[in-house]
Amino acid sequence: MLVYLRKRILSSALPLVAVIVGVFALARLTGNPANLYLPLNATDQMRADFTARHGLDQPLLTQMADYFGGVLRLDFGESLRTGESAAAMALRAFPATLQLAATTMVLAIVLAVIVGCWAALKPNGIADRISSFVSMAAASIPDFWLAIVGIWIFAITLGWLPTSGVGGASAWVLPIATLLLRPFGVLVQIVRGAMVSALSEPYIKLARSKGAGDVRVVTHHALRNAAAPALTVAGDLTVGLVNGAVVVETIFGWPGIGKLMIDSILQRDFAVLQAAVLLTAIAIFVLNILIDLGYALLDARVRPATVKA
């Protein structure tokens, strides 16, 4: 296990550095942010002072060397916009996104397994058709539209839920429902396909011939073999959620990392953007390791190639 982890860390270091360098360089190609931070009628001298104060007048390589020097000292710089520590801003925002994404994915997986298994028991039956329709629709609905409609129905018309914000359980319902629909729709399709395949295997027929009922056949025999592809897709979807909850965070005023990144891009807040990207990249790296471990737990054929490697 430790050997495996060491290999994964080493193999991930290069992509991490590439991501940081890429974000650093690309962000600065978009130009000097002085115009964004100073009044429109600021003088040339003020623009020059701003540029010099933030080291933006230095050659790109000098700026990059300073940045990497800072990273080694765990100093990620200060936000141009707020003057706060960039690392503190990213670390403050990240748990909010992680909680949202994790809760959403756990619910999506549980619901998708239930619905997918139900549909797979009788392919082309009424349950299968209903679940296919629902899951296809769920995977296709734009989250922006869904969020606004959800607010209109449940917050304004019915008054059951708050429109937005963070806080008690009721504030989580609309953001999670909005985020949940797409991964749920995709996962239902995956689980259903994998279960249909698994349920047609000879060992299932053997189990049934021994008198096992539908529930036992699904939970004790077929689901384990159908879980591996679902886990892989769920992992990709989780990465997407961690990285892409921007719309939901923006609409619902959720103080997460996605909104922080978008704001940083629009405001050319380089230090915060770099800190947020780095933190997200590390989180995705950890997530991928967890997915590998989970995959190995589920499928003995891949275990030697990953966990024992």
Next chain:
Amino acid sequence: MMSSSPSAKRQLRLQIPVVVAGSALLLSGCSVANSEDTAGATAGAASDTLRVVLQQEPPTLEACEANLTSTGVVVRSNVTQPLIERNPTTGELEPLLATEWEATSDTEWTLKLRDDVKFQDGTDFNAEAAAYTIDRAVNSDLGCNVEGYVFGDTDLEVEAVDATTLTVTTPEPDPILPLRLSFLEVVPTSTSDTEKVREPIGTGPYKIEQWDAGQKITLSTWDGYWGEAPAFPKAEYQWRGEGTVRAAMVTSGEADIAMGLGPDDGAGDLGVNYPNNETIGLRLSGDTAPLDDIRVRQAINYAIDKEGIVASLYQNKDKVAAQLIPEGVVGHNASLEAWPFDLEKAKALVAEAKADGVPVDTKITLVARNAQFPKVTELSQVLQEQLAQAGLNVELKMTETSQHLQYQIRPFVEDQGPIALLIQHGNQAGDAAFTVEQYMLSDGAQSSFGTDEFDQRLLEAGKTSGADRQQAYEDIFTYQNENVVQFATIAHQTGILGKSAAINYTPNSSSGDELRLTEMTPAS
């Protein structure tokens, strides 16, 4: 079957932490740090807390950045106060922390200050604090936003003559110095002059109680305030990027005031219109063919159906504009009429220019900024079509803010050909000087061209005061429309503020930048 094997036991050991971690995340999923339940927050004006929802979180509450909209809307007149304040309705300057002021020489102003004011930290407000505030914001290396916005490179000499007397000396005569001073929010001498301060101490009726970064800011009243206590002991600011959500928060009772709404955001009867001093129009690059021909620029003015735009896109809430500043700003020319919509005349002018060899077929790029104001995309498409109907070749380019600024502020992006830039100009200062020096001087930071004669007129106008100043700037707007035609102004905009029925408040032209909580009271 599986649970009895050694490998299954190992798997179980691995599964436990995964399950525990998942459960912890699920459980923790019911709270975000520092958050409170917002679902039951329906008290509104019936409670002691006034709830305001903004477009974005303030980047800072630093007093010398208070001219930033998202900062000023929270701190100005609520947490901090200026020496002098401008009445947004009459345009007159009124006493606040200063009781009177006069020009004691061409370059010196003397201000008398109140002697009964304390800061929220218990220290006295006096001339020393006022002098420190000016020195810190204008003369220091802090890079304060208000310095660039109001004072430019000009340094001021300040002296606290005694506890209640302050003199301010300018390098050149400045007839509108009191107006400029109205932008400075006063802070105590304990405020750092080497670093900006995110949470300032002021003399206003509210102090900053708590700032939960990313979520909300809470203000509360304090006992030592020198003026009349506000009706609401607390104020809470949240922020939502979507106008529809801000409007929904007011209609659902989650907020009392929603800022920056558009006509289609759904506030319904709770949407209140107010003049926001913003004007939209096209700025034409008169140094590049075919826009270097005044007939083409005139044709653009004739080709735009301003009444139609205001009626169809803005529900007749905006007003057709003849100049870059609205009524209420010093220098506004009330007798100046907007260019009439006359497509035939526009076509004739283009044809005439073409006959004289002007390359009217050259592609003109109409540059606009996404989400700059409500229906900016639709307006841009209408303008493109109407200019095309006049016989011009127009391509629309929608940009984001940073790109747009490359077209808006000198040095302009080069080799882009003729540009018609869709601008939104807000004159919150209340004096035409803040507009014309930027937009009309030949080398103005946001001006694409000018003439020597016009420059001379502009500079002379800046030295005048009183009625002469009003007349000088009125003449300048007339001259612009008749002889320069750098702009095709379209409309003076109307802001929309969502207001709960439980609140009494009448927004004014400065509400978007300075939301005075003391002017809000419970409706019953």
